Every structure is written in structure tokens, then in C-alpha cells.
Amino acid sequence: MDNKPSLSQYFSSSEVPPASQFFDEIGTSPSEMIQSVYLGENEVNTTTGTNLFSQNVSATLTQQKNSQETTFTNVLPTVSGSSAIPATSLPDPSTFFDTIGPEPQIGSNKSGMATPAILTEAMDGLSIKNQPVDKEAERRRDAWIPTEEAKKTLLKAQSSPKGSFFPEREVLTMPGLVLEEELADALQEVAVKYLGVSSAGSRGVVRAEHVSRDEAGLRELLRTGYLRAAVNLTATLLTAAGQGVGRMHRPTKHTPRSLQLWLTRFAVMLRIKLHDPLLKEVEPFGDLSKPDMFYQFYPDSYENRTGSLVPFSLRLLIAELPGHVGKPEEATDRLYTMLDVIQKILSNLQQGKTEDGTATFTSEQDRAESIRLWSGRQTRVLHSIVNCAIALKDYRMASNILVSLRKGATTPAQNRALSSALCRLWLLAGHVKAAAAYLDEAKEARQHLCPTADVREYVDLGLLDVAHGKYHEGYGNFARAADQEPTNIMVANNLAVCLLYMGRLKEAIAVLQKAINSDPERGLNESLLVNLCTLYELESSKTNEKKLNLLRMLCKHKSDTIPNVLECLKLS
Numbered sequence: 001m002d003n004k005p006s007l008s009q010y011f012s013s014s015e016v017p018p019a020s021q022f023f024d025e026i027g028t029s030p031s032e033m034i035q036s037v038y039l040g041e042n043e044v045n046t047t048t049g050t051n052l053f054s055q056n057v058s059a060t061l062t063q064q065k066n067s068q069e070t071t072f073t074n075v076l077p078t079v080s081g082s083s084a085i086p087a088t089s090l091p092d093p094s095t096f097f098d099t100i101g102p103e104p105q106i107g108s109n110k111s112g113m114a115t116p117a118i119l120t121e122a123m124d125g126l127s128i129k130n131q132p133v134d135k136e137a138e139r140r141r142d143a144w145i146p147t148e149e150a151k152k153t154l155l156k157a158q159s160s161p162k163g164s165f166f167p168e169r170e171v172l173t174m175p176g177l178v179l180e181e182e183l184a185d186a187l188q189e190v191a192v193k194y195l196g197v198s199s200a201g202s203r204g205v206v207r208a209e210h211v212s213r214d215e216a217g218l219r220e221l222l223r224t225g226y227l228r229a230a231v232n233l234t235a236t237l238l239t240a241a242g243q244g245v246g247r248m249h250r251p252t253k254h255t256p257r258s259l260q261l262w263l264t265r266f267a268v269m270l271r272i273k274l275h276d277p278l279l280k281e282v283e284p285f286g287d288l289s290k291p292d293m294f295y296q297f298y299p300d301s302y303e304n305r306t307g308s309l310v311p312f313s314l315r316l317l318i319a320e321l322p323g324h325v326g327k328p329e330e331a332t333d334r335l336y337t338m339l340d341v342i343q344k345i346l347s348n349l350q351q352g353k354t355e356d357g358t359a360t361f362t363s364e365q366d367r368a369e370s371i372r373l374w375s376g377r378q379t380r381v382l383h384s385i386v387n388c389a390i391a392l393k394d395y396r397m398a399s400n401i402l403v404s405l406r407k408g409a410t411t412p413a414q415n416r417a418l419s420s421a422l423c424r425l426w427l428l429a430g431h432v433k434a435a436a437a438y439l440d441e442a443k444e445a446r447q448h449l450c451p452t453a454d455v456r457e458y459v460d461l462g463l464l465d466v467a468h469g470k471y472h473e474g475y476g477n478f479a480r481a482a483d484q485e486p487t488n489i490m491v492a493n494n495l496a497v498c499l500l501y502m503g504r505l506k507e508a509i510a511v512l513q514k515a516i517n518s519d520p521e522r523g524l525n526e527s528l529l530v531n532l533c534t535l536y537e538l539e540s541s542k543t544n545e546k547k548l549n550l551l552r553m554l555c556k557h558k559s560d561t562i563p564n565v566l567e568c569l570k571l572s
Contacts, residue, residue, distance in 0.1 A: 139307060153167060173285055176247035185207075194571060206224060206559070238258065307356075346374050346378065402421055423438035427467055466501075492512060516528065
């Protein structure tokens with residue numbers, strides 16, 4: 001087993017893949033790359049996996065995570081997730097796990113563009129003011145338990161006469177922008193350099209000043225994929241809110257709107273890999289536990305409203321962030337801290353109390369809805385912990401969590417998805433016998449859903465074949481998956497990998513070229529571009545013109561959603 005070549009030797013880096021490259025790949029539903037974001041009742045009931053965000057916004061950053069290569073080191077070839085535009089490092093768990101979470105909301109993806117679910121949620125949150133207000137759903141969504149120190153400050157804020165409460169600086173969250181210069185369109189810069197001004201000039205470029213300076217303009221930039229322009233617009237909007245450049249470490253008032261803007265900004269910066277400025281801008285928020293992150297801190301503005309101003313997705317993003325920069329241990333610690341609070345909330349709910357334990361429910365239906373929401377959030381955090389465990393190569397820990405989730409599965413679909421996840425987890429760990437056993441259990445669960453094998457099962461079978469070095473048989477299973485879903489990019493990548501191992505390099509190239517030409521919007525994603533350019537280099541040393549043709553296609557079909565075009569196309 002150890003002598004089997006890892007596809008990472010051929011495709012991209014030789015590092016162990018981040019968890020996203022495993023879980024996002026195994027989680028996508030087959031048909032039209034379905035994805036769902038389960039956030040519970042009234043918490044951004046979104047379908048993640050449509051065009052660029054939200055319906056269009058959700059597409060460039062929701063499946064991005066899935067389309068990454070999953071290198072099963074020394075066991076399996078590079079396997080790309082099943083969507084376009086991957087994101088590196090830890091994934092948003094929804095890309096796989098929402099298909100196994102409690103009562104996920106499923107929506108089909110009509111576009112190949114994908115966006116991290118967390119960015120989709122940010123965008124939906126920006127338009128929350130246009131949605132009908134359900135006070136109970138609002139209270140449920142915003143609930144969070146403050147620390148004991150924060151409780152003292154909140155009590156003082158509420159009991160002080162109007163205008164007489166002056167908090168210490170130590171209890172304040174004081175963020176500000178770090179990026180001072182506007183970001184340029186990265187694809188345009190590369191096009192000008194390699195194709196010339198005349199060729200690049202035919203590509204329309206949208207900037208922040210071309211849209212309205214509000215949430216609607218921000219959504220439009222995200223929908224059309226101009227992510228750097230979106231970062232520029234968030235800077236304008238946050239500056240207007242008093243949290244711009246030079247405002248870090250200065251007192252400011254927070255609102256749900258300002259925190260939604262920060263969530264959107266952070267999600268986009270993470271997508272385009274602006275890690276250094278992102279870490280600096282996130283730092284003042286800490287663990288989001290300071291009292292000015294709660295409605296009670298502003299009694300004059302929010303009357304008797306309680307709970308946290310912080311969107312749950314922002315809390316999760318900040319907890320996961322260290323995992324995106326090579327610190328999964330720190331991310332795990334933060335996620336367990338979140339999990340501890342969520343479990344306290346669920347304990348209160350089970351006892352008939354409200355989330356923070358300060359009151360009792362008068363409606364059993366409201367309590368049931370709260371349990372449903374917070375159970376889903378607990379599952380979501382557990383998914384992120386599993387991803388961290390995989391990044392740490394702690395496969396036993398990851399397996400234990402997945403097994404416990406499977407025990408709590410309430411539908412055959414959840415049971416099947418978790419069995420499939422366990423199969424691929426153990427393939428990743430190199431334990432082929434255990435993987436085969438879980439594949440059998442996944443097959444049995446599938447029979448309760450449909451009588452014949454589907455794409456997920458054929459992919460599982462193909463991966464198991466490759467683990468045994470049976471590339472021809474693996475190719476056959478991936479081909480059967482492709483028959484069911486001819487536009488599935490993940491399957492196309494796996495077909496090419498098998499062809500490469502079978503010594504059929506030209507056919508491998510043809511498979512990937514066909515995937516791009518038949519559906520450029522979906523096919524022009526990072527993992528496929530990297531793999532195709534690598535195959536070009538294996539075929540010949542004269543690859544520059546082929547790579548430039550791919551760049552021309554990017555200019556024609558894409559906006560500014562790929563973080564590093566030069567790396568993808570391997571242009572020097």
C-alpha cells in the first residue's frame with residue numbers, strides 16, 4: 001500500500017489534503033451537484049449551490065470547497081470534489097454534511113459556480129431587513145449565552161439611567177479595516193500581462209463604483225463574481241459605519257448590519273485567500289464574547305431585545321479560521337468552546353427553558369423549533385471538528401464523531417450518507433478493509449432509497465478499486481457515474497486520474513478538455529485547471545499556448561472568482 005503512488009505527486013502539492021478536499025467531495029449530492037445549507041428554521045433557509053451567491057450568490061463560494069482535489073495519500077488518486085471553484089483548507093460543513101443533518105433544506109444547483117455556504121448566509125443576512133419579522137424566530141436565531149463577566153456588564157448597562165453608562169475599554173470590541181488600498185481585478189491583471197491590453201480589454205470589468213453603494217450593490221458584485229470589488233465595497237460600507245481604516249482599537253457601536261458586513265467581507269477574503277489581512281481584521285473580535293456583542297448592551301436602541309448581534313455563521317467562520325492557515329489544533333479548541341455553549345443551550349431547551357435559561361417556553365411548538373435549530377447547529381460544529389481531525393490525521397476521532405452522528409440518524413438518506421463518509425474516511429486513512437465494510441453498509445442503506453446504484457455509490461466503488469490498485473475497474477465505475485451525470489466535474493477528474501495511471505495520457509487530457517468545453521462555467525474551476533495543466537506538462541514541454549487558451553476561456557466565461565490564476569494555469 002505504501003508503495004502506491006499518490007496522485008499528489010502528479011497533481012499539485014504533495015501535502016495531505018485539507019479536510020475540505022475530503023468532505024466536500026463526498027458530500028455533494030449527485031444530480032446537478034445539489035447542496036444544501038441547513039441552518040434551521042428561519043436562519044437563512046438557503047439553497048447553496050446556485051449561481052454565485054444566494055441563488056446566484058451561493059454558487060461561487062459554496063461548492064468551491066467541494067471541487068478541490070482530495071488526495072488519498074498513498075492510497076487513492078487526487079479526487080476533486082463535485083463542483084466548481086474549490087476553496088482551500090477547512091470547508092464549510094454544509095457542502096457535505098447538510099445532506100446528513102436534521103431536515104436539510106435541499107435546492108438544486110443550476111450553475112457550476114459555487115460559493116461557501118457561509119458566504120451565502122452572509123448575503124442572505126444582508127437582505128434580512130426585507131424579510132417578514134417573526135419575533136420568536138428572531139429570538140431563537142440570536143440566542144447565545146454570555147460569559148459571567150459579560151453578564152455583569154450587561155446588567156449594569158440595563159440598570160443604569162439613560163446616558164449614565166460608560167463601559168471600560170476592556171469590555172469593548174473595536175475592529176477596523178487593515179486593507180488600505182483597493183483590490184484590483186486579478187484575472188484582468190493576468191490577462192493584460194499574458195494576452196496583451198487589446199485582448200484583455202474585451203473583457204468587461206465591474207468595480208465597486210459601478211454598483212449602488214449598499215447591500216444591493218454588494219449582492220450584485222457577489223452574484224456576478226467580482227469578489228475583489230465586493231471586498232472594496234464592504235470597506236466603503238464599513239467606513240460609513242465608523243469601522244474603517246484607522247478605527248481599530250477605537251470605541252464603536254455595533255449593529256446586526258455592521259456584523260453582517262464583516263461576515264461578508266471575511267467570507268470573501270477567505271475565498272480569495274487574503275489570509276494575512278483577514279487574520280489582522282478578525283483579531284479584535286476575539287471569541288465574540290464581549291458584552292457589546294449582545295443586544296442588552298444597547299438598551300436604548302433595542303429595548304427589551306436579548307441575544308447576540310453576531311450571526312452564527314460569523315461565529316463559526318472565526319472559530320474555523322485557524323484551520324485555513326495551517327492551525328487545525330487551534331480551530332479544534334475554538335470549535336469545542338462553541339460546542340460547549342451549544343450543548344448548554346440544548347440542555348436548557350430539554351428542561352423547558354429558553355436558550356439562555358432565563359425563562360420558560362409557553363409554546364411546545366416554539367421549544368421544538370428551538371431544539372431543531374440548535375441540534376442542527378450542534379451537528380454543524382461537529383462536522384467542522386471532524387474536518388479538523390482529518391487535517392490532524394486523527395482519523396479515530398473523526399470516525400468516532402461520524403459513528404455517533406450515524407447512531408442519531410433519523411432517515412435512510414442520512415444513514416447512507418454517513419456510511420459513505422465513513423467509507424471514504426477510512427480510505428483516506430489507508431484502512432481499506434474498514435472502508436469496504438462501510439461501503440457495504442452504505443449500499444444496504446441505499447437500497448431503501450433507490451433500487452440501483454447511483455453516482456455516490458459508483459464513486460465509492462471506484463475509490464475502493466483505486467485503493468486496491470485496480471485502475472481499470474475504477475475507471476469503469478467512474479464511467480458508470482459519468483453516464484448518470486455527464487457534467488459532473490468530480491467524476492471527470494477521477495476518470496482522468498485513472499486514465500493517467502493506465503498510461504492513457506492523451507485520453508485523460510481529452511476527458512478534462514471535454515469537461516471544460518461542454519460546460520465552461522462549471523468546468524473552469526481550480527482543481528480541474530491545475531490537473532489539466534499538469535497533464536499538458538506531462539505530455540510536452542511546449543504547453544504555453546494551451547495554457548493561454550485556457551486563460552482566454554477564463555476571460556470569456558469567468559469574472560474574478562479564482563484566487564490565483566497563475567498557480568492554476570502554472571504560468572511563470
